[in-house]
Amino acid sequence: xxxxxxxxxxxxxxxxxxxxxxxxxxxxxxxxxxxxxxxxxxxxxxxxxxxxxxxxxxxxxxxxxxxxxxxxxxxxxxxxxxxxxxxxxxxxxxxxxxxxxxxxxxxxxxxxxxxxxxxxxxxxxxxxxxxxxxxxxxxxxxxxxxxxxxxxxxxxxxxxxxxxxxxxxxxxxxxxxxxxxxxxxxxxxxxxxxxxxxxxxxxxxxxxxxxxxxxxxxxxxxxxxxxxxxxxxxxxxxxxxxxxxxxxxxxxxxxxx
Numbered sequence: 579x580x581x582x583x584x585x586x587x588x589x590x591x592x593x594x595x596x597x598x599x600x601x602x603x604x605x606x607x608x609x610x611x612x613x614x615x616x617x618x619x620x621x622x623x624x625x626x627x628x629x630x631x632x633x634x635x636x637x638x639x640x641x642x643x644x645x646x647x648x649x650x651x652x653x654x655x656x657x658x659x660x661x662x663x664x665x666x667x668x669x670x671x672x673x674x675x676x677x678x679x680x681x682x683x684x685x686x687x688x689x690x691x692x693x694x695x696x697x698x699x700x701x702x703x704x705x706x707x708x709x710x711x712x713x714x715x716x717x718x719x720x721x722x723x724x725x726x727x728x729x730x731x732x733x734x735x736x737x738x739x740x741x742x743x744x745x746x747x748x749x750x751x752x753x754x755x756x757x758x759x760x761x762x763x764x765x766x767x768x769x770x771x772x773x774x775x776x777x778x779x780x781x782x783x784x785x786x787x788x789x790x791x792x793x794x795x796x797x798x799x800x801x802x803x804x805x806x807x808x809x810x811x812x813x814x815x816x817x818x819x820x821x822x823x824x825x826x827x828x829x830x831x832x833x834x835x
Contacts, residue, residue: 605635606774611824612639614771615688618828620718627651627684629674629709630692634661640688641665649684651677675704682714691824693749694725702748703757710761710831719763719829723751728773733819735783738808742801743794754827763829770823777818780809 615636619626624647631637631650634657641648650669652658661669672678674692687709693702709719726747730736747753755765778786784806788797795802 607772607776608635608639610771610774611636611690614769614824614826615640615690615720616643617769618718618720618767618826619686620716620766620830623685623718625649625684626686626688627677627679627709627712629677629687629689629705631661631669632657632691634664634669636690637661637669638664641668649679651679675701675708677708677712679712681711682717683712684717685714686718686720687713688719689721691722691725693721693723693754694747696748699748699753699757702753703760706754706757706763707761710758710763713831715831716833717831718766719758719831720826721749721754723749723754723825723827725749725824728822728824729776729778731777731820731822733778734812735778735780735809735819738812739783739792739805742792742805745794751825751827755829758827758829762832762834764832765827766830767828769826769828771826773822773824775821777821779814779816779818780812781815782818784809 624645626640626646626648628637628640628648628650631652634650637648637650640646648665648668650658650661650665651672651674652661652669653671653673655671658669658671670678674689689705689709693705696702696705706719706721709721713719724747758765786792787795787802787806787809790797795805
């Protein structure tokens with residue numbers, strides 16, 4: 579299945595599934611993400627839906643908490659197949675904008691590294707609305723925000739890229755709070771965690787530049803070539819700079835539903 583990536587980049591997550599974990603921090607990043615999500619759950623949480631669970635690396639960590647029943651859902655068959663091997667009997671195929679669950683089915687819902695993938699705010703808002711729908715009154719919704727900004731760690735790479743055009747992110751914290759408020763979700767906490775293995779090197783950043791990851795920079799443009807030339811002049815081409823710090827926001831659904 580092909581899914582829209584960050585601000586319009588098209589990624590085939592069916593093909594990405596095999597290399598997804600190794601290319602995105604693996605177990606250390608998954609452990610950090612799961613711990614941060616769990617820290618924001620309300621006392622007494624018994625059921626959690628992990629939306630866009632991917633290969634199930636984070637889902638498995640969440641499910642390891644005693645007394646917590648975890649369900650994973652993802653729109654890509656190859657991802658679901660891998661996740662189902664890690665969390666048997668607990669993963670289903672489904673679209674985050676039309677979740678295959680009844681109203682109020684879960685005590686908590688999480689979307690980790692999902693909202694930033696949508697090209698339009700309305701799509702991200704639709705996902706938040708669906709998460710609110712399947713959340714019981716008084717339940718907790720947890721999501722990552724500002725993913726792109728998290729990668730700016732103040733490195734020499736960031737200095738080179740500082741002048742690039744930047745679009746307003748659909749997963750900006752203020753925007754997400756707006757999506758949540760429209761669904762009766764009130765702010766309930768925040769957390770941060772390290773994106774282990776996600777630090778950029780000059781060479782990997784150049785590769786991202788020409789594969790379209792920086793969506794405001796056309797891959798075949800003079801602008802892209804100019805940034806690539808400046809990146810090539812940086813020292814330690816294969817040395818990764820500091821890992822990003824990802825941000826989470828938690829929201830509680832009104833007890834009135």
